[in-house]
Amino acid sequence: MPHIEWGFLIVNYLFLGGLSAGLFFVSAFALYLQQKDPAYERLARYSALLAPWPVALGSSLLILDLGNWYRFYVLFLHFRWQSPMSIGSWLLVLFTGITLVYLWSWLPQDHRTGLLRRLKLPPSLNRELSHLRPLLAAIGFPFSIGVAIYTGVLLGAVQARPFWNTNLVAQMFLFSALSSGCAVLILVLSLRPKLLEPAQIRFLYMLDIFLITLEFFIVLPYLIHGQLSVQAVRDSLELILGGPFTVAFWLLFLGLGLLLPLLIEIFETVPALFSKAEIHHNRRLAVLNAALVLFGGYMLRYIFVYAGQISAFR
Amino acid sequence: MGGFSALVLTTLLSLGAFAAAKGSEGKGRYYFRQTCKDCHTKGAKGGEVTPLTKTMAQWSSYFVKGRHTSAEPLAKLMNEQQLLDIQTFLVKHAADSLQPETCGK
Amino acid sequence: MIRKLDPNPKNPKSRGMLCARGNAGLLQVYDPKRIKKPLIRAGARGEGKWREVSWDEAFDYTANKLKEIKLKHGPQGVLWSSTEAFAEVFFKNLGLAFGSPNIVRHPTLCLASVNLAYSVTFGAVPSFDLQNANYVIMAGANRFESFITPDTMDLIDSTMNRKTRLVYLDPRFTVTAAKADEWYPIKPGSDLAFILALVHVIIAEGRHDKEFVKTYCQGFDQLAEHVKKYSPEWAGNETEIAAANIVRIAREFSDAAPRALFYSGRRSSWYRNDFQMRRAQAILNAIVGNWDKQGGVVPNSKIALGEFLYLPWDDPEAPRIDEMDKNFPLAAKSDGAYLKLRENVLAANPYPVKGWMICKQDPLSALPDQSKTMRMVEQMDFIATIDIQMSDTAWYADVVLPESTYLERQDPVEVLAGIWPVVVMRQPVVKPVHDTKPCLDIVQGIAKRLDLGMYFDYTIDQWNEAAVKELPLDAPMDYLRNHGVYTPPGGPNYGATLNPDHRFVTQSGKIEIFSDRLKEFGHDPLPVYQPPEQPPAGSFRMLVGRKAYFTHANSSSNPWLLDFAPENFLWINPKSASHAGIADGELVEVSSSAGSAKLRARLTEHIRPDCVSMLHGFGKRSQWLTRAYNRGGNDAAVLENGWDGVSGNAAMHETFVKVRKA
C-alpha cells in the first residue's frame, strides 16, 4: 500500500552527503594530528580537496528530485526547527560553504590565481587562508558530524515508518558516513602508490576499524531493540529478517559491506597492533577494502530508504 | 344501427377473433383520448374511465347495449367506425385482458 | 462547461446521492471519442471507415433506405429496437407510424419474467418496500453492488443497524452477500425449490395470513395441496441450504410479515423457468399478506400525465415477427421477445426483415449468443443506430445518428412510478457541444422524409405542456422548469387495493395463486419444480454479473470509471482453477457452444466451485472506443441462446462453459 516516493536520487544524495562529511571529518582529524606528525598534512589536504564535491553533487541530486526544482530557494525563506529537512538544508548549505572555504585555504597560491582568472573573478580574492585552517576545521567539524547525522535523522524522525523511527538510524548513518570518508581516502592513496605512506594507511585503517566496530554495535542493538519493540517495529524488521531486503541486508550490507572490510582491515593491521612493525600493505586488498566499505555504505542507505518507505503501521 | 350491433355481436362471440374485426386499436386509443377523456377523467363529470374500468365482456356488452345513458348517445358523438375502434382498444386492454394497460402505454 | 454534477436536492428519489457513474456522467459530454457528426459508412461493415455528413444527408439516406425496404418487403421488413429512455416513445412511434409491428424493447433482456409473474398473480407490477421491511429475502439481485439506488441505500442503513434482517442467496459472494445477515451460496437453478419449501413450511405450520388469503386470493387450497411434496428436507438436497435453515427462515419470514418480503426486482433473467420461479416468489409474498402494506410488496402508484394528442396511424397489418400471440400470448406484446425475434429474423419466418433501426441499444453486447446477433446484423440490408457513442452495434451500422447526451437535451416529462411516484423533467444544462440532436428531432427528421411528418407535428415543449397540464399546480411547466421534479403531497401510498371490493387486474379479479389462465395457455397453473441440469464434469455454469460503475455495456470507456475496472476477470474458485492448472491473473479462454471469450482469471473464494462468472460490458468490438476496445472478455459472446417459455425472457444463467489456458 505505501509507495516508494524517494528513489535512487535520494539514496545517492544521502550517500554523497555522508561521504563529504566523512572526508571533512578525516581532514579535520588529520589536521589535528599534523601538529605532532607533519606527514598527516597530506591526508588533511587530500581530504580537504575532495570534501566539497560529493555534497555539492548530492545536493544537486536532491534539488533534481524535487517536484519543483526551481523552487528550492523557498527552503531558505523558512527555518522550521521541527523539520529535519529544513534544518538539514541549512546545515547542508552552510557545510558546503565551509568545505569550499576550507578547500580554498588548502590551495597553493598559483592554483588560486589560475582559478580566479579562469572564473573571471577579481584577483583580490586571492588571499592566503592557510592560517585559518584550524579555525575552519574547528567550525566545520560539528557541521560535518551534523550533516552525517542529519541524513539519518531525516529518516529516523518519521514516526509513520516503524523501520526508521529510532535514533539508532542516525548513529548508523553517522558512523557509516565517517567510515566512507576513510574509505575514499584509502582508495585514493592506494590507487596512486606514489602518494602512499604506510603510516597514513595505518591511521585510516585503525580509524575505520574503530568506526566500523561502532557501526556494527549499532546495527546489532537496532535489530535487538526492534525485536523488543512494539508490533509495528517487529513487523517492519521482517523486511530484512525474512522479506524483500533480507539478502541485501545480511549479505550485501552486513557481510560484504561491513564485516568483510572489518576483517580485511584487522588482518592488515594485526602486525601493527601489538608492535611497532609496519602494517601489511597489500594494495589490492586496500582497494577491495575501500570499495567494499563504500558499497556497504551505499547499500545501507538503499536498504533504509526503500525498506523504510514500505514499512507502515497496519 | 342494426348492422353495427350485429357486427359487435359476432365479435362478442369470439373474443379471440378481434384482430380480424375491422376496429383499429391505435385509432381507438386516439378517439378515446380525443373524445371520451373530455368527460372521463378524475374529477370531471363522467368520472375516470380507462380500459381497466371493465372486463372484456363488460366492454363488449356495453357497446352492444349502447349504454352511456346519462349523457348523449354515443352514436351522436362519433361514427360507427370510430366507436368500433374505441371498442377494440378498450376490449384489448380491459381489466381481464391479456394486455391490461391503463392508457395503452 | 460542466464542472461537476450534483443531484437535485428536491428529488426524493435521489435524496442528495449520486453513485459513481452519476458523478462521472459529465465525461459523456466531453468525451473526445464521442460521435460528433452524423456518420455514413464508407468501407465494409465493421471496417471503421466513416464519412461525416450533414444531418440532411443522413436523414435523406436513412429515409431512402427505409423506403426501399418498405417497397420490397413491406413496413414489417424494418425492425425497430430501443431500450428504456424518456424519449423512447418517439422512436417507438416512428416505427409504428412507419407501419411495422416489429418494435422490440429491452424487458425480455431484463425483468419481463418478474413483471409477468406479478401481473398474472396480482394484476400489477409492484415495488418492494425495502425502506420499511423488517425481513428481506433477496436472491441474486445484487443490490449493493450492481445497481445503486436510494431504496437500496435505506436497506443498507436498516440492515447494518439491525433493523432489517437480510437473507441473501447467490452462488457468488457479492458485496450484498458481505453485508447480508445470512448468505447462502445456493445451487444455481434451485431457487424455486427453496421458495416452494418456504411456502410448504408456512402453510404446514399455519403461518400464512388466513384472513388476507380468504378475502383476496383464489386458489390457496390448490397451493396447499401442491406444495405438500416440497418439504424442507427435499429442498435442502436440491438447494444445498440446510433444511433447518429453510424452516427457520420460513418462520422468521412469516413472523415478520407483513413487513417481510421476498425481493423479486432487477436482474431477473436467469433460467428457462424464470417466470415460474418469480411466480413462486409472488405467491410466497401473497400468502403472508404483505401485499400493499408498509414494508411489503406494494403496487406501483402512477401520476396520470396528459398526453399530446398526436394523430393516429393505421394499425400495422402484418403480425409481429416474434409471433407474440402464438409464442408468448401472456407476455407484454408491445415489448416483444428479443431472442425469439432474432430466431425468426434469421429464419425469415414468416417474412424477411431487412432493415434495423436501433435507438440507444447495443444488441451485440446485450443479447446472449453474439455470433447469432452478428449473423442478424450481416443479413440486414440497412442498419441505422441512434446513440451517443460508437457502441459495438453502431460500429457495424450503416448510419450512425449522434444523439445529444442527457446533459444537453430536453427530454419528455416522465413519471417515475413507485410507492411514492414523482414527475421529473430532464432539462439541458449545456448546449450540445457537437453537431448532435435530441431523439425527437432525429425522429422528426426521418419522419418528414418518409411522409410521416404529420404524426410528429409537435415540439418537445408542446408535448411536455400537454403532459403536465393536469397536475395540481398553477403553472406546471414553470414549476417543473424551476424544480425539475414534482412530488405529490402525502408521501408513500399504501393500501389502495386493500378493499374487498377491489377488482385486481387479473382474469378473476382476485389475487391468483392458482392461475386458470396459465392453465388455459398450457402452462403450470402453480409453479412446478424441475431439477436444473448440472454442468458436466470439467464444465462450469457461467454467471454474469454487473458493477454499478457501468451502465450495462455502455459506459465502460468512461475514464473516471474505467480506473476501477479497466478489464473484467473470470471469477473462478481456486479449487476449480487448480484442477485446470490456471493461475491467478492468467489469460484464459472461456468457451461454450455459442462461442468464446478471452480474459484473465481471477482466483477467488467468492464463487461456488461449479460456477464461473464475469462482469458484463467488456471485450468491446468497437475500435472507436479506444479505452474499452478488446479489454477483457465479452459475456455476450459466450452465453448461449435460450429463453423462458412463458415470458420470453432471456435465460442468462443456463450456459455451461469450459475454461482453459489461452
Add this chain to the structure above:
Amino acid sequence: MSQKRYILVIDSRKCINCKACIVACRAENRVPLGHSRDRINEERRGSFPVLLATFEPEQCHHCENPSCVRVCPTGASHRRDDGIVLVTDDTCIGCRYCMVSCPYNARFFREDRGVVEKCSLCSHRLDRGELPACVQTCPSKVRACGDIADPESEVSRLLDKREYRVKNPQTGNAPQIYYLL
C-alpha cells in the same frame, strides 16, 4: 463564536465500495487520472463458503498533531485553526517528505504540477456551508463531517452515543477520522 473544529465520522459497515466518493472528489477537485484523494480499503478473509469482506473509506485524517505539517520544510503543509490540514500549492517544492511521513498514505505526488496533493476536506465547500463532496454524494451515507466543538453537531452526537476507534493512534498524530464500531 467558538472556534470550529472539523472532523470526519465514518461508519464503514455501511460502505458498499461503490466508489461514488472517489468520483465525486475527482470531479470536485479535478484530481488527475491515476490518483485519488480518497480511497476504500478492502479486506477479504475466509474460504468458501465462510467468507468476510469489509470496506473502509479512508482519506486524510486531518490530524490534530500532523506529522506532515511538522516535517514540511517550507510550511506549505499547514493546519488551519478549524483543523483542516492543507497544502499550499505555491510554496510546495515537491520534496515529498510529508508523503513519507504520513502514517495513512493519504497524499500523492502530482507529476504535472510537481506538488503534493491531498484531501482538503473540501475546505472551500465547508467555508460556503456545504458538505465535502465525498460526504454529500455517498449513497449509503457512510461519512459524517462536522464541527466537534459544537456539542449539537451530528458528529458530536454520533460520537456521544456510538463506540469508535481511530487508526494508528500510536503514531501520535491524533487523527481526526473517527471510525464507528
